Amino acid sequence: xxxxxxxxxxxxxxxxxxxxxxxxxxxxxxxxxxxxxxxxxxxxxxxxxxxxxxxxxxxxxxxxxxxxxxxxxxxxxxxxxxxxxxxxxxxxxxxxxxxxxxxxxxxxxxxxxxxxxxxxxxxxxxxxxxxxxxxxxxxxxxxxxxxxxxxxxxxxxxxxxxxxxxxxxxxxxxxxxxxxxxxxxxxxxxxxxxxxxxxxxxxxxxxxxxxxxxxxxxxxxxxxxxxxxxxxxxxxxxxxxxxxxxxxxxxxxxxxxxxxxxxxxxxxxxxxxxxxxxxxxxxxxxxxxx
Amino acid sequence: xxxxxxxxxxxxxxxxxxxxxxxxxxxxxxxxxxxxxxxxxxxxxxxxxxxxxxxxxxxxxxxxxxxxxxxxxxxxxxxxxxxxxxxxxxxxxxxxxxxxxxxxxxxxxxxxxxxxxxxxxxxxxxxxxx
Numbered sequence: 001x002x003x004x005x006x007x008x009x010x011x012x013x014x015x016x017x018x019x020x021x022x023x024x025x026x027x028x029x030x031x032x033x034x035x036x037x038x039x040x041x042x043x044x045x046x047x048x049x050x051x052x053x054x055x056x057x058x059x060x061x062x063x064x065x066x067x068x069x070x071x072x073x074x075x076x077x078x079x080x081x082x083x084x085x086x087x088x089x090x091x092x093x094x095x096x097x098x099x100x101x102x103x104x105x106x107x108x109x110x111x112x113x114x115x116x117x118x119x120x121x122x123x124x125x126x127x128x129x130x131x132x133x134x135x136x137x138x139x140x141x142x143x144x145x146x147x148x149x150x151x152x153x154x155x156x157x158x159x160x161x162x163x164x165x166x167x168x169x170x171x172x173x174x175x176x177x178x179x180x181x182x183x184x185x186x187x188x189x190x191x192x193x194x195x196x197x198x199x200x201x202x203x204x205x206x207x208x209x210x211x212x213x214x215x216x217x218x219x220x221x222x223x224x225x226x227x228x229x230x231x232x233x234x235x236x237x238x239x240x241x242x243x244x245x246x247x248x249x250x251x252x253x254x255x256x257x258x259x260x261x262x263x264x265x266x267x268x269x270x271x272x273x274x275x276x277x278x279x280x281x282x283x284x285x286x287x288x289x290x
Numbered sequence: 291x292x293x294x295x296x297x298x299x300x301x302x303x304x305x306x307x308x309x310x311x312x313x314x315x316x317x318x319x320x321x322x323x324x325x326x327x328x329x330x331x332x333x334x335x336x337x338x339x340x341x342x343x344x345x346x347x348x349x350x351x352x353x354x355x356x357x358x359x360x361x362x363x364x365x366x367x368x369x370x371x372x373x374x375x376x377x378x379x380x381x382x383x384x385x386x387x388x389x390x391x392x393x394x395x396x397x398x399x400x401x402x403x404x405x406x407x408x409x410x411x412x413x414x415x416x417x418x419x420x
Contacts, residue, residue, distance in 0.1 A: 038303060038304070041303060041304035041305060042302060042303060042304070044298075044300045045301065045305075046302075048300060048361070048368050049359075049370060051361075052361050052370075055361075056334065150303075151301075151302040151303065151372060154302075209333060209334050209363075210331050210332060210333040211334055211335070212320065212321055212324075212333065212334075212335040213320060213321060213335075213336070218334060218335075218336065218359075222359065225359075
């Protein structure tokens with residue numbers, strides 16, 4: 001059994017850990033509010049963008065010659081997966097959930113005999129995927145310097161993806177991120193961005209648009225922008241999810257530390273009392289024997 | 291009252307502006323300036339660098355946008371743009387800076403004609419508001 005001194009030291013150390021997790025929870029909660037706000041503010045843009053493209057793609061006259069970003073290259077041999085994770089740890093299952101989702105997708109693709117290329121965004125995902133899929137990671141992008149998700153960063157990723165697509169390096173592109181549902185629930189998502197998935201609800205309005213310049217030109221301009229927008233949306237959702245996940249993880253940690261302190265304190269009191277009783281018995285039995 | 295329609299300007303970070311009582315909006319569309327009134331036909335177009343003017347019951351507002359998409363449908367005008375600011379809030383130094391960056395770009399010989407045209411346009415507009 002641990003001595004009284006040891007117990008005392010442990011209680012002190014658990015208490016200070018609890019202080020740290022508590023502080024981290026507070027910070028995460030404050031950041032969460034901001035991240036959530038910007039995720040919600042960012043939604044109209046990507047939704048509008050999606051709508052416009054949906055309207056355009058249903059209205060397009062010449063499906064054969066549609067831009068490749070919309071209709072795909074015609075085959076599905078090479079898959080590019082953009083796995084978006086955080087740069088910091090201590091956020092519960094946030095990163096592992098994305099990785100798990102991505103890994104099951106990877107093995108499905110590899111089973112089908114297709115080629116796989118990976119871009120990781122955020123260093124945590126890179127760390128976890130390096131071991132199993134190291135030779136397939138073609139790039140690792142990390143935005144450690146930028147505090148908040150911003151459009152500029154997303155645009156950088158988007159441009160890189162498009163560049164690679166135009167160079168014919170892949171046929172299908174999928175992004176992985178956590179969709180923020182609420183503080184305790186984040187849903188890992190796989191979203192195909194190239195070619196654009198049009199299985200979404202059929203466009204109900206059959207209203208025809210007037211285009212200026214013509215459809216093709218608008219689409220070729222719009223599609224690259226849409227990719228950046230979708231990536232930006234994923235980044236916003238991700239950063240809100242990260243903070244939410246960290247907050248609940250730290251909340252749990254704080255609670256666990258509290259329970260541990262209680263348990264240790266009881267143990268400490270017990271053994272202190274035991275020592276006193278033992279001393280008393282020794283004194284009494286010493287006195288009796290006289 | 292019947293000649294009002296809704297305008298919404300969104301940028302990637304947030305909804306920049308939303309107005310219910312616009313009467314006329316002039317946007318710098320790709321193929322020339324375009325005035326939009328109520329019950330305009332549904333249209334999708336691009337923006338080139340220029341001034342967006344919004345006339346509403348509460349007065350006139352002007353914005354500078356570098357690029358973007360306009361969509362008008364069912365008397366809803368949506369403008370999606372990644373770079374926009376209100377001319378009222380623009381400060382001279384920033385405009386000067388933008389002009390300088392743009393001028394440097396035109397001196398770059400590698401850009402194509404279309405880019406050059408767009409940048410020249412941008413410089414002209416920026417100089418005119420300065």
